[in-house]
Amino acid sequence: MTAAANQSGRRPTTSRRLERAGIRDVAAAAGVSITTVSDALNGKGRLPDETRSRVREVAERLGYRPSAAARTLRTGRSGLIGLTVTTYGEEPFTFTEFAYFAEMARAATSAALGRGYALVVLPASSRHDVWGNIALDGTVVIDPPDQDPLVSELYRSGVPVVSDGKPGNCPVTAWVDNDHEAAVLGILDHLSEAGARRIGLLTGTSTDTYTRLSTEAYLGWCGKVGQEPVYEAYPAHDPAAGAVAADRLLARPDRPDAVYGLFDPNGTDLLAAARRYGLRVPDDLLLVCCSESDVYAATEPPITTLSLKPRRIGTTVVNLLIDAIEGVDSGTGVDIARLFPPRFRTAGNGPPPGTLMPTELIVRASSQPRSPRTTINPPRPPGEV
Amino acid sequence: MTAAANQSGRRPTTSRRLERAGIRDVAAAAGVSITTVSDALNGKGRLPDETRSRVREVAERLGYRPSAAARTLRTGRSGLIGLTVTTYGEEPFTFTEFAYFAEMARAATSAALGRGYALVVLPASSRHDVWGNIALDGTVVIDPPDQDPLVSELYRSGVPVVSDGKPGNCPVTAWVDNDHEAAVLGILDHLSEAGARRIGLLTGTSTDTYTRLSTEAYLGWCGKVGQEPVYEAYPAHDPAAGAVAADRLLARPDRPDAVYGLFDPNGTDLLAAARRYGLRVPDDLLLVCCSESDVYAATEPPITTLSLKPRRIGTTVVNLLIDAIEGVDSGTGVDIARLFPPRFRTAGNGPPPGTLMPTELIVRASSQPRSPRTTINPPRPPGEV
DNA sequence: CACTCTTGGAGAAACGTATCTCCACAGACC
DNA sequence: GGTCTGTGGAGATACGTTTCTCCAAGAGTG
Numbered sequence: 001m002t003a004a005a006n007q008s009g010r011r012p013t014t015s016r017r018l019e020r021a022g023i024r025d026v027a028a029a030a031g032v033s034i035t036t037v038s039d040a041l042n043g044k045g046r047l048p049d050e051t052r053s054r055v056r057e058v059a060e061r062l063g064y065r066p067s068a069a070a071r072t073l074r075t076g077r078s079g080l081i082g083l084t085v086t087t088y089g090e091e092p093f094t095f096t097e098f099a100y101f102a103e104m105a106r107a108a109t110s111a112a113l114g115r116g117y118a119l120v121v122l123p124a125s126s127r128h129d130v131w132g133n134i135a136l137d138g139t140v141v142i143d144p145p146d147q148d149p150l151v152s153e154l155y156r157s158g159v160p161v162v163s164d165g166k167p168g169n170c171p172v173t174a175w176v177d178n179d180h181e182a183a184v185l186g187i188l189d190h191l192s193e194a195g196a197r198r199i200g201l202l203t204g205t206s207t208d209t210y211t212r213l214s215t216e217a218y219l220g221w222c223g224k225v226g227q228e229p230v231y232e233a234y235p236a237h238d239p240a241a242g243a244v245a246a247d248r249l250l251a252r253p254d255r256p257d258a259v260y261g262l263f264d265p266n267g268t269d270l271l272a273a274a275r276r277y278g279l280r281v282p283d284d285l286l287l288v289c290c291s292e293s294d295v296y297a298a299t300e301p302p303i304t305t306l307s308l309k310p311r312r313i314g315t316t317v318v319n320l321l322i323d324a325i326e327g328v329d330s331g332t333g334v335d336i337a338r339l340f341p342p343r344f345r346t347a348g349n350g351p352p353p354g355t356l357m358p359t360e361l362i363v364r365a366s367s368q369p370r371s372p373r374t375t376i377n378p379p380r381p382p383g384e385v
Numbered sequence: 386m387t388a389a390a391n392q393s394g395r396r397p398t399t400s401r402r403l404e405r406a407g408i409r410d411v412a413a414a415a416g417v418s419i420t421t422v423s424d425a426l427n428g429k430g431r432l433p434d435e436t437r438s439r440v441r442e443v444a445e446r447l448g449y450r451p452s453a454a455a456r457t458l459r460t461g462r463s464g465l466i467g468l469t470v471t472t473y474g475e476e477p478f479t480f481t482e483f484a485y486f487a488e489m490a491r492a493a494t495s496a497a498l499g500r501g502y503a504l505v506v507l508p509a510s511s512r513h514d515v516w517g518n519i520a521l522d523g524t525v526v527i528d529p530p531d532q533d534p535l536v537s538e539l540y541r542s543g544v545p546v547v548s549d550g551k552p553g554n555c556p557v558t559a560w561v562d563n564d565h566e567a568a569v570l571g572i573l574d575h576l577s578e579a580g581a582r583r584i585g586l587l588t589g590t591s592t593d594t595y596t597r598l599s600t601e602a603y604l605g606w607c608g609k610v611g612q613e614p615v616y617e618a619y620p621a622h623d624p625a626a627g628a629v630a631a632d633r634l635l636a637r638p639d640r641p642d643a644v645y646g647l648f649d650p651n652g653t654d655l656l657a658a659a660r661r662y663g664l665r666v667p668d669d670l671l672l673v674c675c676s677e678s679d680v681y682a683a684t685e686p687p688i689t690t691l692s693l694k695p696r697r698i699g700t701t702v703v704n705l706l707i708d709a710i711e712g713v714d715s716g717t718g719v720d721i722a723r724l725f726p727p728r729f730r731t732a733g734n735g736p737p738p739g740t741l742m743p744t745e746l747i748v749r750a751s752s753q754p755r756s757p758r759t760t761i762n763p764p765r766p767p768g769e770v
Numbered sequence: 771c772a773c774t775c776t777t778g779g780a781g782a783a784a785c786g787t788a789t790c791t792c793c794a795c796a797g798a799c800c
Numbered sequence: 801g802g803t804c805t806g807t808g809g810a811g812a813t814a815c816g817t818t819t820c821t822c823c824a825a826g827a828g829t830g
Binding site: 074 | 776777778779780781782784785786787
């Protein structure tokens with residue numbers, strides 16, 4: 001009897017065929033020790049290729065699958081990253097409500113998988129019900145509100161957090177955001193150049209960074225160019241409220257001749273409202289909205305959209321987080337993890353490092369400079385989508 | 386020195402303040418044993434309320450969080466459910482590409498969270514890179530192809546699998562699907578009643594159940610009513626291909642006077658194609674497409690859509706899976722898990738149990754019975770969205 | 771020959787929890 | 801007084817890995 005067989009000999013005699021093969025069974029079958037099996041399968045240790053391949057072959061034959069739980073317990077790494085969205089109302093799950101989140105989540109998932117991690121979608125609320133039961137290596141938080149208790153809790157637990165959206169007052173490890181101010185100013189300039197005299201804004205009532213920064217940029221611009229602000233705010237998480245707000249905006253006595261809508265559905269909302277009031281786009285009303293959906297390429301007329309490039313954001317956020325988890329400083333390539341466990345590296349003083357990413361304005365017919373001819377049913381070649 | 390302190394006394398002397406509090410620390414601080422702490426926090430064992438609350442208070446004070454990895458290792462339950470989509474091309478992640486998946490995933494996530502589970506989004510390919518590293522209690526598979534190797538592998542690993550979409554030849558624990566045949570027949574009848582003489586189909590080239598069953602239902606209907614089939618198939622995962630296929634369909638010499646599009650973007654595709662050929666909807670062309678998006682409520686004209694009710698599907702799939710994991714038979718309430726570990730309950734003979742769920746046709750202007758008056762800019766009250 | 775390296779690999783200690791087993795003790799009962 | 805019963809809780813083990821430590825044996829070296 002080999003030492004390995006001895007080491008695994010304590011299994012109870014009954015119903016062994018029901019058990020899944022463990023590393024001990026592989027060791028026994030291959031006539032080597034547990035250490036050797038582990039090293040062989042993980043490419044570690046000093047083993048001749050012959051032993052390595054033999055162990056691998058035995059493991060394959062037994063259908064051995066290492067226990068993720070045991071590995072996580074031992075190594076302290078689960079390969080799991082939490083993804084949570086905190087704003088946009090009290091709904092349990094507004095997630096993927098808008099194309100932005102869907103795209104961002106998709107890119108984040110891909111990026112994580114590419115580096116050997118998987119994403120777990122979690123709610124921002126409901127404290128220990130689920131959060132406490134999952135071993136997370138880190139968390140991506142979308143749009144954390146000021147003083148987000150969830151982020152604080154995670155920080156206390158030692159879980160690295162990277163946020164999409166500049167954090168108000170949260171101890172995040174790092175953050176990524178669009179340059180919302182530059183984006184709004186760019187759109188307002190674009191509309192002005194297209195002939196707009198009075199630009200309105202369709203905005204939200206929530207206090208997340210996106211809404212706040214965008215609105216502030218608009219108000220600042222109004223102050224600078226001397227235009228009276230014309231805007232309507234509504235709860236962005238309520239899809240029906242957007243149509244009503246769009247209607248209100250166009251029903252005002254000081255009706256704007258151009259509108260920027262901050263949220264994805266605002267394009268169709270505003271277009272429908274314009275039709276109701278007999279306004280032609282872009283002749284009577286210039287339109288831009290923030291959206292990732294390509295339905296606006298096929299509307300009548302096509303609508304100019306601002307893309308926040310969610311794919312780029314999602315990828316960046318995840319890569320930053322995994323860098324923090326693994327302790328690699330992307331700049332230097334130094335492996336910090338060997339010196340300090342990751343959970344203590346968020347404790348730096350000073351603001352967390354952030355990255356501003358540019359947006360992209362996709363100009364379509366709805367914001368073309370005014371011309372005398374009508375835009376109803378313009379002839380377009382069949383190839384254009 | 387208490388026995389509890391003795392039991393935890395083997396911690397190395399250095400840098401203890403850096404360690405997170407474990408159950409041993411709580412036991413030592415409360416002057417009780419590990420057993421007592423575990424029982425107190427989990428509501429088990431026979432303990433007086435006084436001890437229970439004291440232990441809880443100490444745990445709270447130390448900021449104790451149980452290790453999910455250790456718990457998973459010990460109990461064999463991770464509270465994690467995999468979610469994967471396998472069809473629609475070779476793309477690494479077509480997930481949330483269409484509103485159906487996004488909605489379904491959202492509902493599934495909510496349902497899982499409601500029962501204390503979290504969802505992990507995983508790719509259908511890339512064998513052991515990620516799948517092997519995660520302890521899953523079960524998996525939801527969307528639209529598995531025939532003989533899906535992934536499902537077979539999961540079955541062999543003992544992981545319960547519930548699929549969205551009737552499985553071709555896979556050992557799933559259970560499945561849920563829409564009644565696609567009934568849905569298509571319903572639409573074709575609806576279009577006929579609206580005055581259609583020749584109904585066309587925009588379908589896909591992939592071999593998943595949805596595409597196959599829908600197309601077969603269409604062909605069967607054509608055979609029964611004696612209409613020559615008029616359809617175009619394209620790779621559904623390619624967004625640009627849909628517009629081209631729609632164009633092809635309307636360019637045919639035997640151009641249909643009504644079209645049903647199987648995929649979400651087909652509505653805008655077909656509408657744009659109709660405009661290019663000067664066809665009025667619904668006067669010259671009746672239109673229905675399968676979509677979960679509400680943009681079709683605001684198009685010009687609004688388009689009739691078939692909803693697959695993804696929320697209901699997602700909820701049902703997850704609940705079935707969790708029932709299987711926890712060994713509760715929804716019908717009887719018997720706890721099977723105590724008799725057989727869940728991984729052996731998929732081995733029954735006969736086909737796996739399946740559930741067919743109804744769809745819903747949301748009728749809008751694009752499939753209204755033909756009338757002499759034009760439908761361009763019909764007057765609508767502002768409240769309607 | 772005595773010694774150091776190098777190679778190949780075994781042993782055992784964690785990781786942190788849940789839970790099974792069992793014991794001490796106090797009161798009840800005959 | 802002795803047995804029984806219920807209460808409260810301690811001890812120890814197992815979950816399945818990874819990894820640190822260390823040993824044996826052969827190869828080279830003076």
